[in-house]
Amino acid sequence: MPEKKELLTGNDVVLKAAVLAGANYFAGYPITPSTEIMSGWAKLAARDKTLEFLQTEDEIAAGMATIGGLLAGKKAWTVTAGVGHVLIQDPMVLAETLSLPFVMYVGQRGGPSTGTVIYSQQELNLARYGGNSEGLRVVYAPSNIQELFEITQKAFHTAWRYRIPTIILGDGYLTKTLSPVDTSKALPQEKAEPYFLNGEVKNLRNCFSREDELAEHLNILFAKYAAMSRQIVESESYKTNDAKVVVFAWGTVGFAAKVAVTNLRKNGKRVGLFRPITMRPFDDKSAIKAVKKANKILIAESSGGQFGRIVRETLSQTTKAEYTRLYKPAEGITPEEIEEKLSEML
Amino acid sequence: MNNQNITKVIVAGEGGQGVQSIAHILTKAAFAAGLNVSFLPNYGVEQRGGVSLGFIQFGKGIIGFPKFSQADILLVMRDRAIERTKRYIGSNTLYIYDSDLIKADQLSDIYVQKLPISATSTANQKLDPKVFNIILLGAIVAECGLIKDKFIESEIDNNFADKYKIKPQFKYLNKKAFEIGKKLTKEVYR
Amino acid sequence: MDEPRYPKCVNQKSKPSNFCPGCGYGIILKTLGQVIDEMEIAPRTVMAVDIGCNLLAWDYFKLDTIQTHHGRVTPLTVGYKKAKKDSVMIGIAGDGGLYAIGLQGFLHAAHRDDPVMIIGVNNTIYAMTGGQLAPTSLPYQVTDSSPEGKFTYDKPIFGPELTKDWANKKAYLARGSVLNVPQLKQIIKKAIERQIEGHFSFIEILSFCPTNWKTDAKQTIELTENLEKVFKTGVINE
Numbered sequence: 145m146p147e148k149k150e151l152l153t154g155n156d157v158v159l160k161a162a163v164l165a166g167a168n169y170f171a172g173y174p175i176t177p178s179t180e181i182m183s184g185w186a187k188l189a190a191r192d193k194t195l196e197f198l199q200t201e202d203e204i205a206a207g208m209a210t211i212g213g214l215l216a217g218k219k220a221w222t223v224t225a226g227v228g229h230v231l232i233q234d235p236m237v238l239a240e241t242l243s244l245p246f247v248m249y250v251g252q253r254g255g256p257s258t259g260t261v262i263y264s265q266q267e268l269n270l271a272r273y274g275g276n277s278e279g280l281r282v283v284y285a286p287s288n289i290q291e292l293f294e295i296t297q298k299a300f301h302t303a304w305r306y307r308i309p310t311i312i313l314g315d316g317y318l319t320k321t322l323s324p325v326d327t328s329k330a331l332p333q334e335k336a337e338p339y340f341l342n343g344e345v346k347n348l349r350n351c352f353s354r355e356d357e358l359a360e361h362l363n364i365l366f367a368k369y370a371a372m373s374r375q376i377v378e379s380e381s382y383k384t385n386d387a388k389v390v391v392f393a394w395g396t397v398g399f400a401a402k403v404a405v406t407n408l409r410k411n412g413k414r415v416g417l418f419r420p421i422t423m424r425p426f427d428d429k430s431a432i433k434a435v436k437k438a439n440k441i442l443i444a445e446s447s448g449g450q451f452g453r454i455v456r457e458t459l460s461q462t463t464k465a466e467y468t469r470l471y472k473p474a475e476g477i478t479p480e481e482i483e484e485k486l487s488e489m490l
Numbered sequence: 491m492n493n494q495n496i497t498k499v500i501v502a503g504e505g506g507q508g509v510q511s512i513a514h515i516l517t518k519a520a521f522a523a524g525l526n527v528s529f530l531p532n533y534g535v536e537q538r539g540g541v542s543l544g545f546i547q548f549g550k551g552i553i554g555f556p557k558f559s560q561a562d563i564l565l566v567m568r569d570r571a572i573e574r575t576k577r578y579i580g581s582n583t584l585y586i587y588d589s590d591l592i593k594a595d596q597l598s599d600i601y602v603q604k605l606p607i608s609a610t611s612t613a614n615q616k617l618d619p620k621v622f623n624i625i626l627l628g629a630i631v632a633e634c635g636l637i638k639d640k641f642i643e644s645e646i647d648n649n650f651a652d653k654y655k656i657k658p659q660f661k662y663l664n665k666k667a668f669e670i671g672k673k674l675t676k677e678v679y680r
Numbered sequence: 681m682d683e684p685r686y687p688k689c690v691n692q693k694s695k696p697s698n699f700c701p702g703c704g705y706g707i708i709l710k711t712l713g714q715v716i717d718e719m720e721i722a723p724r725t726v727m728a729v730d731i732g733c734n735l736l737a738w739d740y741f742k743l744d745t746i747q748t749h750h751g752r753v754t755p756l757t758v759g760y761k762k763a764k765k766d767s768v769m770i771g772i773a774g775d776g777g778l779y780a781i782g783l784q785g786f787l788h789a790a791h792r793d794d795p796v797m798i799i800g801v802n803n804t805i806y807a808m809t810g811g812q813l814a815p816t817s818l819p820y821q822v823t824d825s826s827p828e829g830k831f832t833y834d835k836p837i838f839g840p841e842l843t844k845d846w847a848n849k850k851a852y853l854a855r856g857s858v859l860n861v862p863q864l865k866q867i868i869k870k871a872i873e874r875q876i877e878g879h880f881s882f883i884e885i886l887s888f889c890p891t892n893w894k895t896d897a898k899q900t901i902e903l904t905e906n907l908e909k910v911f912k913t914g915v916i917n918e
Contacts, residue, residue: 151521169763196762201788205755208748208785212759215726215746220763234749242746262532321556322517322529340726340744340760341767345691347739348746351731396555403554479554 148328154289154319155180157327158249158312161296162221163188164330167247169218171198171209175228176261177316178251182223203228207235207246214244215348217338219300221247225316226255229267233274236309240280241350243365245303245310245336249296252315254474263316264474265395265446268454271313272424278362280369281309282376283423287399289325292318295421297331304334306372313423315446317396317476369425379427380419383409384434387416389489390465391442392431392455394420397477401444404482408490415486428458435463440489444470444477495551496526497634498558501544502575503567505533508623512565513544515627515649519641520548530556541571549636563630567623569596576600586629588622605629607674613667621660621667628671643668687713689722691742698736702900704858704887705733708801709740711861712770715868716743721768728757730773730782733808733889734801737772751782758785758794768797768872775802779815779837786843790880793848797875798882799868800839802911803889811892818910824892839884840916850874852881853917858888859904860913867915886911 152160158181170189172182182199189197196218200206206222213220224232229250239246252267254260273279282302286292296312303310339346352358382402384390393401398419405417418434420427435441441463445451448471456467470477470485499516503509510531517529525548532543547553560580566572566587579585579602587597589606597604607629613622624646631642646664647654654661686692690713699705716722725743729735731750738747748756757771778786778800789796805823806812812825815837820829840853847853852874856864864885871881886907890900 151518151527171759171762198759198762200755201784204752205758205785205788208752208755209759209762212756212761213763216760216763216767218763220759235752238749238752317530317556320531322514323527323553323556324521338764341724341764345742346744349738350747350749351735351738400555403552476555476557478557478559480559 147326149324149326151322152289152325152327153180153322154292154314155184157289157293157325158223158296158314158319159184159188160327161293162300165219165297165300166333166336167219167221167300168194169196169210169213169220170222171200171206171213171220172222172224173200173203173206173228175203175225177253177319178223178225178249181249181319203231204234207232208238210246211235211239211244214246215339217336219247219304219336221249221300223249223251225251226253226259226267227257229270230274233270233277236281237275237277238350239309240275240277241361241365242348243307243368245307247299247303247310247312249312249314251319252313260474261316263446263476265315265397266450266474267313268423268447268450271311278366279424280365281311281424283311283313285313285395285398285421285423286318287395287402287419289318289321289323293325293327294329294331297333301331301333302376304336306368306376308369308372313395315396373425376422377425377427378421379430380417380421381430381434382417382419384416384418386414386437388414388438389440389442389486390416390418390435390438391444391482391486392418392451393444393482394423394451397444397446400477400479401482403479404486407479407483408486413486413490415490426454426458431455431458432462435459435465438463438465440468441465442468442470442482442485442489444482444485446472446475446477448473496547496549496553497563497636498561499546499563499565499630499634500561500575500578501546501565501567502571503542504570505540505542507542507567509542509544509567511649512623512627512630513546515642515645516546516630516637517548518648519637519645522641522645523637525549525636526551526553528553528556541574543571543574563633565626565630566592567626568592572596584633586626586633588626605633605675605678607671607678609671612670612674616670617663617667618660621663624664624667625671625674628668629675631668632672632675639668686710687717689713689716689741689743691739694739697740699733700891702888702890702897703733704803704889705737705801707858707861708799708864708885708887709737711865712799712868713741715865715872719869719872721872724766725768725770726760726764727770727772728753728760730771730777731808732774732777732806734772734774734777735808751777751780752785753777754782754785754789754796754798757796757798758789761794761796768875770797770799770872772799772801774807775800775804775814775816775839776806779839787846790843790847790851790882793851793880795875795878795880797871800882800884801887802839802884803887804836804907805889805892807889807892811889836910838911840882843882844917847880847917850879851917852879853883854915855884855886855911855913857886857904857908857913859886859901859908863913884911886913
């Protein structure tokens with residue numbers, strides 16, 4: 145198909161990508177800034193009998209109903225944000241222990257608590273390890289609306305290919321912004337299969353009687369996760385080969401950082417960017433490689449250091465570079481601010 | 491990725507003043523004109539009332555982030571929005587405001603170039619009170635000079651297509667309001 | 681021909697049972713199994729269990745089953761049925777799982793008239809955690825968390841009666857008891873039929889827990905008979 149740019153909001157884009165990926169079942173609960181995805185789905189489902197829709201009484205029910213849909217072989221998914229994201233971590237850990245292809249879009253909003261309805265990068269810990277979790281899920285972080293379209297499709301593929309809960313971790317800016325997107329490219333998808341009523345009796349359990357029984361179950365999950373990680377881990381290292389200063393940023397801030405680096409490179413400044421695309425699993429190897437020549441590292445994020453802690457832990461054994469923090473919890477970070485900070489560091 | 495090739499506009503007002511309409515028309519016209527464009531609405535939890543902001547960027551360069559630190563053009567439609575927008579004023583910001591709803595002395599601590607447009611009284615006297623925001627849109631378009639009038643006019647008509655079905659005279663009133671907005675801008679400089 | 685000791689749909693491999701000696705769940709599950717056999721619905725039946733003693737039933741039947749989380753059995757049951765409309769979907773929970781932590785999901789399923797069957801087992805305590813106060817505990821009942829009969833409620837929650845206000849007129853609501861198996865069998869059958877007809881169905885079953893009640897066989901029966909005087913058995917919404 146030829147390139148087809150449309151003027152869309154991020155919410156429209158998530159919806160379009162999910163439908164293109166074969167999503168046919170949605171259970172959810174309204175919460176800003178992600179509500180439009182749910183109501184958009186409701187409008188589609190009202191016209192198309194092959195799409196199921198359930199507005200539940202809360203996010204825990206939304207997640208549990210989504211799991212019900214998956215067990216019946218539907219490409220079920222849900223959408224949430226903020227304190228709804230907190231609640232939905234309950235069904236998320238059920239999907240984790242059962243290795244279910246649970247797909248969820250999260251539009252991060254300000255926190256703690258009700259915070260703002262606008263924007264933040266404060267749900268990173270929650271997405272990676274929320275609930276009584278061992279982090280056995282995939283977390284993708286799109287940095288702009290075009291990537292949002294591709295990554296939402298990719299999330300369905302990863303979830304069903306590897307049977308793993310998968311989160312698309314967006315934010316309020318990403319989904320509320322209206323901008324041009326090319327929505328012509330459909331990525332390959334896996335076929336959904338029912339878990340139940342398929343000729344073979346299955347008893348799915350999440351509760352084990354003995355420590356060693358659970359340990360055995362977890363060992364299998366960890367081994368599976370490690371093997372999958374090598375296949376799907378993703379990051380962007382941009383002009384890092386000779387960079388003296390490397391900025392670490394993710395999501396929308398990651399794209400702002402890319403613009404800042406591009407501008408500084410035009411003036412011959414040796415700066416680079418490392419941007420994880422999968423926040424879990426994390427691309428440790430590429431991160432370590434990106435700072436080989438660096439003597440300074442800037443960490444830019446819209447939280448009080450959730451990302452910074454991952455970066456410092458990842459690099460702890462390999463670099464003596466000095467860290468500078470640009471932490472703005474629940475506030476946006478523009479390319480100009482990053483450029484200014486990098487210029488100060490050079 | 492040159493930020494100098496991007497025009498940054500903030501439209502600020504009260505809910506119900508048409509902030510979102512102006513922003514949508516501008517965004518869609520820029521898109522139709524083949525420019526890169528981004529519009530981020532910004533508001534609180536309330537469904538009605540409160541201060542409403544729109545962050546719009548367009549131009550030939552790449553847009554790095556939906557929000558920005560300094561606006562090239564700042565349109566303030568109501569006094570309640572003055573305080574919220576102060577942090578986005580830079581030394582080169584052009585401050586456009588409705589001089590019928592905001593008095594000059596309310597802006598005494600804002601030291602940038604200002605463009606007062608008597609949108610409300612002009613709309614009331616010559617056209618219809620509802621089209622005051624299209625007069626202000628005319629001022630933005632005249633100032634940024636990047637989007638041809640035909641794109642704006644066509645997006646105004648698209649935006650109000652449903653309204654035209656009930657009150658067809660608005661097609662004419664909007665067109666007039668847009669022209670007056672551009673004209674008033676020139677008169678201020680004269 | 682002799683009647684089989686266990687219903688056909690029971691998974692013999694899962695014996696011995698994980699339930700305590702003298703537990704009422706054995707009667708409930710066996711009766712449910714007989715109905716499933718008689719209605720010949722095993723190939724299209726899926727069962728979800730809550731967290732509580734009922735989770736021990738996760739491999740009791742040769743049916744597809746899933747353990748959920750505490751209080752979450754109803755939404756999962758509803759979610760599955762929405763995706764697989766020709767299935768028979770049964771959810772089982774205790775009085776805590778249904779009337780305390782899971783009340784919201786349970787009542788909303790009744791309100792939406794979701795076509796699932798929910799079984800609520802009422803033994804007036806949280807049995808799996810060692811016998812704490814439940815929404816169905818009686819006034820002055822001594823439990824692990826209401827020592828000396830303090831901290832109890834003025835009256836217990838009457839589940840099917842409460843649900844009647846929320847549910848569609850066509851929902852089936854009833855209460856049975858492990859002391860009256862013929863009646864129990866009848867209401868289970870009716871509840872499954874109502875689900876198949878496309879409506880919500882719910883039965884509460886009065887059951888005993890000698891382990892936490894700390895009762896011998898005679899006392900267990902007496903206490904349960906007493907419960908039948910407080911929680912009236914029969915059909916609450918036809």
